[in-house]
Amino acid sequence: MDDVTLARAIHVIGVVFWIGGVAMVTTVLLPAVRRLKSAQERIKFFEEVEGRFAWQARFTTLITGLSGLYMLYSMDAWSYYRSSEYWWVSAMTALWGLFTLMLFVIEPLFLRKWFTRRAKSDPEGTFTIIQFMHIFLLILSLIVIFGAVTGAHGALFFDN
Numbered sequence: 001m002d003d004v005t006l007a008r009a010i011h012v013i014g015v016v017f018w019i020g021g022v023a024m025v026t027t028v029l030l031p032a033v034r035r036l037k038s039a040q041e042r043i044k045f046f047e048e049v050e051g052r053f054a055w056q057a058r059f060t061t062l063i064t065g066l067s068g069l070y071m072l073y074s075m076d077a078w079s080y081y082r083s084s085e086y087w088w089v090s091a092m093t094a095l096w097g098l099f100t101l102m103l104f105v106i107e108p109l110f111l112r113k114w115f116t117r118r119a120k121s122d123p124e125g126t127f128t129i130i131q132f133m134h135i136f137l138l139i140l141s142l143i144v145i146f147g148a149v150t151g152a153h154g155a156l157f158f159d160n
């Protein structure tokens, strides 16, 4: 097995854990919590579970990013960033940047405090915002995965 194939397999395992976790939280956990708990309890319960997932997401984001960059380095494929045919490589990198910013900077420094403060005055509305953000990120991730898998296997949506 060559190094790029190995990196690709690691890359996809990273994506499975990371986006799979986002899908699980969005489609199973959040709807269940909304039905079962009172508005105040929901935020507390969600913070505990999401807190654990955030560490897994930070680790898998790192693995996915490093393996992706390694593939570009090993294939000397930096020109993908300038080609519309490979739009999905730029999309993967942009999505990775967005999650990295959220998980490593925005959430620990600002978002967590803001949610805790806002949840005291409007727990219902705060939970709706949390749910909306997860749905948005999941849809975006699915579009990028669709583009990456079809693009990596030769499907062309935009030609140069």
Ligand code: HEM
Residues within 6 Å of the ligand: 008, 011, 012, 015, 019, 064, 065, 066, 067, 068, 069, 071, 072, 089, 092, 093, 095, 096, 141, 144, 145, 148, 149, 152, 153
């Ligand atoms: C720094 C960020 C990233 C870089 C540099 C990167 C780079 C790459 C590269 C070079 C490939 C192989 C392309 C080829 O075979 O020609 C690839 C494949 C792929 N990437 Fe990424 N990627 C990144 C982030 C992501 C993210 C965030 C996702 C998912 C949301 C993702 C999902 C995939 C998938 C599904 C494949 C296709 C595997 C296959 O079917 O062969 N990547 N990536």
